[in-house]
Amino acid sequence: MTNWTVANAPDQTGRVAVVTGANTGLGYETAAALASRGARVVLAVRNLDKGKAAADLILRRTPGADVSLQELDLTSLASIEEAAGQLRADLDRIDLLINNAGVMMTPKGTTKDGFELQFGTNHLGHFAFTGRLLDRVLAAPGSRVVTVSSIGHRLGRIRFDDLQSERRYSRIGAYGQSKLANLLFTYELQRRLAGTETTATAAHPGGSSSELSRYVPSVLQLAFSSLEQSTEMGALPTLRAAVDPAVTGGEYVGPGGPFEMRGYPEAVSSSRRSHDVAVQRRLWTVSEQLTGVVFPV
Template sequence: MTKWTAADVPDQEGRVAVITGANTGIGYQAAAVLAGKGAHVVLAVRNTDKGNAAADRISASAPHADVAVRELDLTSLDSIRTASDELRADYPRIDLLINNAGVMMTPKGVTKDGFELQLGTNHLGHFALTGQLLDNLLPVEGSRVVTVSSNAHRWGRINFDDLQSERGYKRINAYGQSKLANLLFTYELNRRLSSKGAPTIAVAAHPGTSSTELTRNLWPVARRPVELVWGLLSQTADMGALPTLRAATDPDVRGGEYFGPGGMGEQRGYPEQVQSNSSSHDEAVAQRLWTVSEELTGVTFPV
C-alpha cells in the first residue's frame, strides 16, 4: 500500500487556509506544509506573540510562504465573533477551515461564556467559528471544513442531562464527550451541505498518539509516567499532522470521511481512511447536539 506523505499534498497556490491553534503541534506542522505548497495560511491563535513566532519559523523554512496571524480565543464567543468578522472581510474566499485547536483533560473550568472548558473550546468554539465563516467557503469549489477529533471519542458520551458537567466532572469523560461532539458535528454538517448541493464538504481527522503539548493539563502526579508511556507510543507532530493534511487536500477525499494513522490501534503510521464508532453516526443525537449548540452559541448556519 502506498504511504501518503506531505509530498503528496497537491499544489495549494491561490488557496486560503485558516487553521486554529496553528502556533504549535500538528496545527503548526499542517500550516507549514500548506504554506510551503503555496497556500495563503492564516494562523488563528489565542496568543499572537506565539503566532507571530510560528509565522516567522514557517517563513524562515519557506522564504516564499504567505502567512498571516489573527487573534482567536475559542473560549470567548465575543473573540470568535470579532475574529470571524475580520476574516470574512479580509478573505472573501476561504478554501480550507481546519478546526485544529483543542485542550485535553483540563482541571474543571469554564470558558468566558460559562461552558465547560473542554466542550466549550473543542466543540462549541469551533461550531461558532464554522457557522460564522461558512458563507465564505460555500461559493468555493472544493472547499473543506476539517475538524480534528481523537480516538478519545470512543469512550465519549453526549450527556444532555449534564452537558456542562456541572453535577459531576471527570476530565477524561469531558474530553471524550468533546471529541465525540467533533465527529457528530462533522457528519451532521456534511449531511446538511450535501442536501443543499454545496461544493463544500466536511471531513474529520485524528492524529493518533502524537508528541504535542496536549499532556500539559494532566494531573502533576500522573503527568510524568503518562508522558513516558506517551513518548514510547507516540509519533512526531509532523506525522500526526498527516491525517489532517490528507483530509484537507487529497483530491479523492469525500465528505463525511474520517482519517487517522493506519498502524495498530490507529496510534501511529501513515494516514488512511478509518472508521469512527457507532455513537458518532447517531443522527438523532447529532441533530439534537446541533440544536443545543445553536442555542448555546447563538450561531445559526446558512445550511
Template sequence: MNATATKAGRWTAADVPDQTGRVAVITGANTGIGFEAAKVLAARGATVVLACRNPDRAGDALTRLTASAPGARVEFLRLDLSSLASIREAAAELRGRHAEIDLLVNNAGVMWTPRSTTADGFELQFGTNHLGHFAFTGLVLDRLLPVVGSRVVTISSMGHRTGQLDFDDLQSERSYGRHRAYAASKLANLMFTYELQHRLETAAAHTAALAAHPGGAGTELMRNSPPLIRFLNPVFGPLVTQSAERGALPTLRAATDPFARGAEYYGPDGLGEVKGFPKRVGSTARSHDKLAQRRLWQESLQLTGVTFPV
C-alpha cells in the first residue's frame, strides 16, 4: 500500500494492487468514472474490456487508454443495456473471448431522462440501470464463479436515498417522474448487490458482490439536469462535484482493495458523501429490506428471462 496514502488515511489510485493477469469488464467505460477506472486498471496490468454501446466513442476511448498506458491490453465489446438482444449477444461474445473473468463493473447508466422505454418496453432508467445489468451479470457470472477473488461491483448513487420501488408499477406506467425513476433504479442497484451477495455466500462461491457511488462527480450524466441546475453549475458546481478521476476511486476501491468484502458499499468520505476519498458507507433501510430484495430478484428474473447460476 502507498505509504503516503496510508499515513493520511486516504485511499487513492496509488493503492490499487498489481492487476497483471486479471480480466476486468466495465460497462459504459468510454467516458466518465468508467473510463477513469479503466485507465487505472489498464495501467496496473489488467486486460480491460470496454463494454459500450457506441463503437466510435469506444474507439476514441481505446486510443486514449493506450496513449496513457502504452502496452495496455484493452478491448471493445458492443453492449447496449437497453436491449436484451444486445445483452445476450454481448454476453455470448464475451464468453467466447474469455474463459474466466476477474472483475465485472456494472457502471453504465442513464439519469433523469424524459420518459421513454427500452427496446423491450421497460422504463428506460430502470430498464438500463438495473434490468440491463441484472441480465448481463446473470449471463456472464459463471465466468467469474471459479475465479478466487473475483468481484461484481455495481454503481449506485446518493440518489438511492430517496428511492422507492413500486412493485405494482415498476415501469412507471401510471406515474412518471424522472428524478423518482432514477432514484428507484439506483435503489434497485443496491438491492441487487445485497441479494446477489447473499446467494453467492449460500453457494460458497469465490465471487463477491459490492457496490460503490461516485458522490457528485462531474460526468456526462448531468446532461439531463434541469435548466436551472445547468445554469448554476459553473458557479456552484465546484462546491458539490469532483472530477471523474476522483469519482472513480470508490469504484476502484470496491473492485481492488484486498480488504474489501462482499455487500460493502463505498463512497466519498467528505461531508454528505459528495466529495472526498473512498471509504465504506451506509445505505438506506429500504435497500436492506430482504423481502423486497428477493421480490425484486424474482421480478427481474421474470422480466428479463435470464437465470443465474447461483
C-alpha cells in the first residue's frame, strides 16, 4: 500500500495505548492519531503541565477522546518503577506500548542514576519501562511494543568498554549508540516473544522538525533542512508500526522517500550492526544488570 496515512489505521476502539513523551512533537501526533481512531491513550510525560495542555489539544481535535496522564521521568529508574506501578494498578492490559520519548545530541550529561544521558534515556529508560509493564502487554492479544529509533542508528556502535562515554564523549556518537540500542532491543525482544501473541516493531521518523532537534549542530540542521517533513508526517511510521496488521514482528518502518528523510511510511532496512545477534544478547544482559529489571520472557 502506498501513501499510508492516519485514515488507513484500523479502528482502535477498546484498545489501550501508552505513549511516552506524548506531550509534544512526534509523541503528541502519535497519541492524537491513536485517540482519533478510538483508542484509550495514556500520555506518559515528564512534565504534567505540558501533558495536560497536550491532552486538552487532543480533546479539541477529537471531542470525547479518552486521554489520561501518567507522570514518567525516563532519566530516573525510581520514577520508571513508580509510573509502571501506577499503570499496572490502573490497567489490566496494554495493547500498544509506544517507546517514543528521547533526547538527541545533547551536551554531555548523566541521568539521575549516573548513566550517560542519551543512552540512559533513549535505551535504558525504555528498556526498564517495557520490562516493568510487559506482563500487561502480554495480557492483550495482538499487542505490540513499538520503539522509535532513528536514521542516526547507522552512525552508532555499542561500545561495551565505555557504554557511558566516560572516557570520550561525542554528542553524535552517543546518540547513534542509543538509537542503535533501540533496534538491538527490538530485535532481541521479538525473538524472546516467540510463541506469544505480542510482537515488537521499530520505527523512525526520518527528518522531522521537532523540539528534539534543538541540540543538533547547526551545520547538520542546515544540511538536512530541505528534506525535513512535518511532525504529522514524521509520526506516521510509528503509527503504522503500531497498528497496521500487515506489519509483522521485527519490522522497521520509516519514510519511503529520498534517503528515508521524508515520505509515507513503509518497511525499511537497518544497519548490519543492528542485526548482530551476539551484540543483541549481550546488550540485553548488560541492560538487565544496569537497570535491575528482568523481563518475564
